[in-house]
Amino acid sequence: MSFRDRLRHLVEAATNGPPFALLYLDLDRFKLVNDTLGHHIGDELLKAVARRLSSTLRESDHLARLSGDEFTILQTSYRTASDAKALAERCIQALTAPFEIAGNEITVGVSIGIVSCTPSGVEADTVLQQADLALYKAKRDGRNCYHLYERGMNDPLRLRNELEDDLRKALRAGELKLFYQPIVNARTGQTTAFEALLRWTHDRRGEISPAEFIPIAEERSLMPELGEWVLMQACRDAAGWPEHIRLSVNVSPAQLLYEDFTQVLMRSLKASGLCAHRLELEITETALLDHTGPPHRLLNEIRTIGVGVAMDDFGTGYSSLSVLQSFPFTRVKIDREFVSGLGKNPKSVAIVRAICGLCTTLEIPITAEGVETDAQRQALLEEPCGELQGFLIARPAPLECLQEWLK
Structure with missing residues (x-):
């Protein structure tokens, strides 16, 4: 039957x-x-x-x-x-x-x-x-x-299909935009980097969160095109920044799984004129654990090009230490979940201290994400944490609003 x-x-x-x-x-x-x-x-x-x-x-x-x-x-x-x-x-x-x-x-x-x-x-x-x-x-x-x-x-299926169609139109009509969030030296306050963040303002629905449309792009095979646009545009924007400021770009699991990713990377660098050492790709631990084949070769290719690789959201997965040992990371970003507890939760202080101590021993630079209060900043200043990022420092903003951070 x-x-x-x-x-x-x-x-x-x-x-x-x-x-x-x-x-x-x-x-x-x-x-x-x-x-x-x-x-x-x-x-x-x-x-x-x-x-x-x-x-x-x-x-x-x-x-x-x-x-x-x-x-x-x-x-x-x-x-x-x-x-x-x-x-x-x-x-x-x-x-x-x-x-x-x-x-x-x-x-x-x-x-x-x-x-x-x-x-x-x-x-x-x-x-x-x-x-x-x-x-x-x-x-x-x-x-x-x-x-x-x-x-x-x-009917989420109908809404999802509509959103997919609208996303394709927005990508081809140039309606997507990059915002940038400053990352600063924890002790001097000098700008050291900007993280590129994709934004989409829908003509009827207003601001649509990347958490809503990125999964659709991955599922409907839009991610290669969308990811290449982000890389190309961000590299072009960053090429005009002072030499000491690097660009940080998030990379999704779907992008890592396409064989021509390194070619996309090199095209973006060549077309923009941005030096490879000024670009850093942020990859979450989840992305590494969700792979369908070990990305060691890909990450090594990226490092050979001269591009940095940062582990984003460090500590949120179940095998951070194993991943940290296995991959050639140039930076670790402490997840906001741990940073938010600083100043009020002794366990958060202990975890952040342990992460900072480990990365210092391994000679891997550290950036703390989600810094929103003075208490969090003060707690991080007591640790060997090199950089801070979060609303206390600055909110993400379009390129034209970054002038004071580019000095």
Whole structure:
């Protein structure tokens, strides 16, 4: 019996019989696997995913692959919402560990939409649509999580498609803009760098957070074009700054996975005339851990070009020390989560002190992010922290507003 036939049968039976739950699963980052490692690796990954998901089910539950990287589970052992949540959590946990496929270590996540089917008179197609809506809500909530369908839920898939179309138009019409946040020497206050931050002011929706549109760009294969635009524009802007001021640019996991990234990097430097040593790429620990193949070679190529590599949000992942040992970092940026506790939380002070001591021993320069109070600044001045960045220093601003920081 096909999945849809089975679903229709259960929906009809639920009118007078026991309830059930439908879980709609979509793999996170699967498209990147296909794009970078090939469809044959993607196919083997899907088989391995199916095996792990099967291990989470009870005998009465039914797993099916709907299409592409989408799976469904009909949970006939369902009695309450807690049962469906528990199953969703088991599925997420089962897919957390990396997969070993043809010598490649691959890490994926899964987003899950859940709909409870009780006597209600709805049709099978409606149940599937409701699960789809809950799935996209889970993706918007940060991925690798689940969400239960709720009445009146907006259609995030439609909004996501609209946002994708608008982003493509904005990129090609030159409607995106870079803001820059100053980074200063902790002791002298002299400007040492600017971090480039992408901004998008939508004509109808106003300011749209990068946290909302960057995942869409990654998912819909817009990131190579968007990332190249950011690099090119930022390098052009920075070429006119004083020689002692460097440029810091964030790089997403999707950019790291495209083979021509170093070519994009060199094109940006050549076209702008910016010296390679004045450019620093910020890469989060998460980006390094989410790779589908070890990026050691890529990072070494970047360093060979002369471009710096900073570990952003240091300390927020589960293996910061291992990553710090494995990659050729030229800077560490202490995450704002630890900086925010300075002056009020002794544990934050201890963690920041430990990070600063470690990086000093390893001779890696340190920048503290998210500095917002004098108490935080004073606490950081007591440690060997070289640079400060945050609202206390300055908020991000467009290029034309940076003159006083460029002196």
